[in-house]
Amino acid sequence: MSESSQAKPRSSPKRELLLDTAFRLFYAHGYHAVGIDTILAEAGVAKMTLYNHFKSKDELIVAALERRSSEISDDKLKALAKVSSEPLSQIEALFDWMDVWFRMPDFNGCAFLKAIAEYTDDDSPINQTVKKHKAASIASLIDLCQELDVPDPKNLAQQIFLLLEGSIIQAHTFGNADAAKLGKNAATTLIQAAKASPS
Amino acid sequence: MSESSQAKPRSSPKRELLLDTAFRLFYAHGYHAVGIDTILAEAGVAKMTLYNHFKSKDELIVAALERRSSEISDDKLKALAKVSSEPLSQIEALFDWMDVWFRMPDFNGCAFLKAIAEYTDDDSPINQTVKKHKAASIASLIDLCQELDVPDPKNLAQQIFLLLEGSIIQAHTFGNADAAKLGKNAATTLIQAAKASPS
DNA sequence: GCAAATATATACAGATCTGTCTATTTTGAA
DNA sequence: TTCAAAATAGACAGATCTGTATATATTTGC
Structure with missing residues (x-):
């Protein structure tokens, strides 16, 4: 050998x-x-x-999801690089990115949420791959919110995350691509309110 | 015969x-x-x-989902009947209801979102049953928001719906039962902002 | 051109799945 | 008590699933 x-x-x-x-x-x-x-x-x-x-179908699924996770990260980074580095613009660009996604002809919801729906065992590799992906998504959102002048950036980031995920669900369930705009408006409202609150 | x-x-x-x-x-x-x-x-x-x-497994699934949909509706109505009929209290009670749900030992996400994740054909009875359930959920939320003194109650209702669905996803994915409180706070912020906006 | 790695076709084992058939037993109401 | 409706057990068909085995062919680097 x-x-x-x-x-x-x-x-x-x-x-x-x-x-x-x-x-x-x-x-x-x-x-x-x-x-x-x-x-x-x-x-x-x-x-x-x-x-x-x-080795197995499960391993193929994990590999496919990890590949997709990288694709999404790269694509998001490219989209965010195109707009102002101001955190507010960056966060808005996140929703704009989703807007484009929702309008793609093969959009069919979030592959990760679908995976965790089918593989419910908390310890399974597929389940963990999903959680890793979503955790990374939240982490980068927290980073962005920490650049904002708000008293509790982590709390704000988690609230915005609810809007992001809710948009995906709404767009997928009802084929409503406008869900991204809906979420974007709500997010800017939350950010404005957080900025106005006493630190 | x-x-x-x-x-x-x-x-x-x-x-x-x-x-x-x-x-x-x-x-x-x-x-x-x-x-x-x-x-x-x-x-x-x-x-x-x-x-x-x-007649078939699919029909059993549809019947089980319809039964669950009724259970949820009844349970929500009972919970909302316990608090003030003021729309703000009613909406807050929706998030409190989810808080209780998230803390149940067998909580495992939303059975309807899981069903639509597995049955992707838009015309399938299962898929349609899910959409009917979620549409009813939005409709009742719109009703509540129309009692609020805000310029665009339907828009507000849809934004709050994003928070509700996002909370479920967050609670399910990370086992974070506090997602309900997170959503509730965001919702009250959105409502306050909507009330303050010019009609 | 040679040798090793990679891919192919095909068959197959063994499990599991939905749904049907049949024959028997239990149940419940008149 | 009687009789029809409802439920039972169990076998079974036919399809599908993951994963393996085997023997052959193709590609690729040296």
Whole structure:
């Protein structure tokens, strides 16, 4: 066994194709509802190739979610970089980012919330992957709120987080893409009120 | 065939037992994850009894959700009847109701949001049952906000709805029962701001 | 061009799923 | 008590699911 014979490449064309296809189908139809064979047929990949890259379906789901989490982070960062670095503008840009998302033709709610709905065991890797993603989302929101001149930035951030998540639910349940604007207006109201409150 | 040989009783002990057991298991573990046989074993009921009352698993899910929707409506009405009929108190009581819910040992998120996450087809009976339930929830919130002296009660109601749904997500994802209080505070802020705005 | 890694097709095991069928037993009301 | 409705047990069909085994083919680096 030479030194170059590593275990698995963490990135390969087939692996990427599988992750893309798996995420798309899981997102559109649900995790239990989509079987391995469906993914393989759609991707045009052999079953053993999948099981060579991933130990199990659950591991494929985790990998697909982690990939999606990175995509979202990168996409958000790019969107926030386009607007003023003032915290208020940054927070507003978060809602604008969601507005764009809600209007995408394949928008179908939040893949992470759907995953935690299907995998209820608190200790399962899928469940933990979801919590990690959402925790990171809150953390960056807290960072933004701490740049605001408000007495309790963490509290404000958590309130705004409710609006963000509520917007996703509203947009998904009723196909109401305007939920982002609704949340944005509410968030600015909360921020204004927090700024006006005594520190 | 005599006149008394009706089709199905819309209410019978076995039927109620099946609906209770089914909802509890679906809610705890997910809809696809729980099989018919598991429900039957838990309820101690024969398979043909289930299929005598319900045409299919999907129909059982719809019936369980509709039953749960009624339970929630009744429970909310009772809770709201206990506080002042002033709209502000009523809205606050909604968040207090959620606070109690979040602290129940078997709280596991919203059964309706979980259902729509698993059954993505817009036209499916399950999906429509969820939308009907959530639409009723918004409608009653709009009614409350219309009693408030604010320029755009419907807009305010929808913003508060984001907070309500966001609270459920937050409480479920992180086991944070304080999400209800968080939402309540944000809601009162929004209401105060709306009242202060020019009509 | 050679060798090792990667991917393929295909079959299959074993479990699980929904829903049906049948024959028997229990229940409840007249 | 009688008789029909309701529930039962259990087998079973047919589909689907995850994951494995095997043997062959293709790609890729050296």
